[in-house]
Amino acid sequence: MNKPILLSTPHIGNEELQFVKQAFDTNWIAPIGPNVDAFEQEFCQIIGGSYAAAVSSGTAALHLALQLVGVAPGDEVFCSTLTFTATANPIIYLGGKPVFIDSDRISWNMNPNLLQEALQKRAYFGKLPKAVIVVHLYGQSADIDPILQVCNQYNIPLIEDAAEALGSTYKQRSPGTFGKVGIFSFNGNKIITTSGGGMLVSDDDKLIGKAKFLATQARDPAPHYQHSEIGYNYRLSNVLAGIGRGQLQVLKGRVAARRRNFQIYQQALNDIPGIQFMPEANFGISTRWLTCLTIDPDKFGANREDIRLKLAQEKIETRPVWKPLHLQPVFANCEVIGGEIAEDLFTKGLCLPSGSNLIDEDIARVINSIKMIYLNSRKSASSIISSLK
Structure with a gap:
């Protein structure tokens, strides 16, 4: 197991x-x-x-x-x-x-x-x-x-x-x-x-x-x-x-480890259609506390929640990015200025395992699981298209 x-x-x-x-x-x-x-x-x-x-x-x-x-x-x-x-x-x-x-x-x-x-x-x-x-x-x-x-x-x-x-x-x-x-x-x-x-x-x-x-x-x-x-x-x-x-x-070693995790994920998954990683703004250096990405379901073939649940079946914990506070029931009556970008990031955003104590085998397992989800989603899409012809 x-x-x-x-x-x-x-x-x-x-x-x-x-x-x-x-x-x-x-x-x-x-x-x-x-x-x-x-x-x-x-x-x-x-x-x-x-x-x-x-x-x-x-x-x-x-x-x-x-x-x-x-x-x-x-x-x-x-x-x-x-x-x-x-x-x-x-x-x-x-x-x-x-x-x-x-x-x-x-x-x-x-x-x-x-x-x-x-x-x-x-x-x-x-x-x-x-x-x-x-x-x-x-x-x-x-x-x-x-x-x-x-x-x-x-x-x-x-x-x-x-x-x-x-x-x-x-x-x-x-x-x-x-x-x-x-x-x-x-x-x-x-x-x-x-x-x-x-x-x-x-x-x-x-x-x-x-x-x-x-x-x-x-x-x-x-x-x-x-x-x-x-x-x-x-x-x-x-x-x-x-x-x-x-x-x-x-501290420096912990930051370096998390940035390394991000780089491994990015190099392995960046070419998969529909995946975009959280950008690093040119005014500073991010610790990559969590490796965050967004999923375009039309290009990937599955949405963020589909991916999260399938990874959970493999005992891989991922999380959506923070739900915007203006969408939280407890703040329902509060004013919001804008909100569309935060909502879009929440809908598409996923946080991958990112701990500084992750071993390479764990990262490889996460990467392979995401690749398999993508391949299976494309196969399912092809089967549906074929059945309609």
Whole structure:
């Protein structure tokens, strides 16, 4: 029986053990601690950031980021629509109203032109959003310069959701370091993992200090437990931060492995009619966190869902690309600007197994299975045509 091939599994080695052992040896298990401090500093060194706060998840980081830029009940927040729901959920936590922006074809990320047009209209009516969240999708940076330029023009803070983009570049800089705040995720399926965790980064030291205060139950500096604000239990544990420190040491190798996976898939499948791989925009380098492609059913002979289900029968896990948030039932009443490109990418888009710990035999099995699906679909189409003659 074939073993399952999963989409993107954690990839842990020996580097992490020394830091975890150190936490155990010193009995420093609880949130905060020397591994947390070092993880924040080492992370900033790698991405070129100034200040960082390690927290329990990327979602927690986004929640804090939105609160720190002043989002309050009734405020609009512009947000990429082609993303995971965790990008927009914190807007709702704070009583805000998401407004979703469509993708472009170049990067699959937020369309800068649509954002500019939308902000111009909002400015005319005196109803600018409180913030803009741009997502760097599937390991590829959005086109940050025009997005940041228009945000600065209207004095709107830009929050970068770089949860999927650690290790990528935009004009030789790390996404997540351009806006007012950037957030990263270390969930189990990401480029590096702490099993669960996130990071909030900014050039504003006061903002990061406030984030750490809120993430530690907003405890006032008093010898007793005193609280003047509502806070959260969002800080990362010293043990998990130790895992993160070890993972940072192998980040470059993890990125190289995922890019290699993509190249193997592309070389093997690029000539099959109807298959197009997610492009790499010329303004940066993608990590290829997930290898994503689109399927034209008229040319391939089967649609994305047919392929996904047939691969599942072979114990190969694939996923559709993110369902646009404006199509999600929970956001049914939210405004969307554009949407057609994101919808098309969702209808045709498929994510292949992409983990940095995939072996060549696994990749070959995925490739051969897709080729067989194509050949069988063409045979079926030929049989139907022959029967009609």
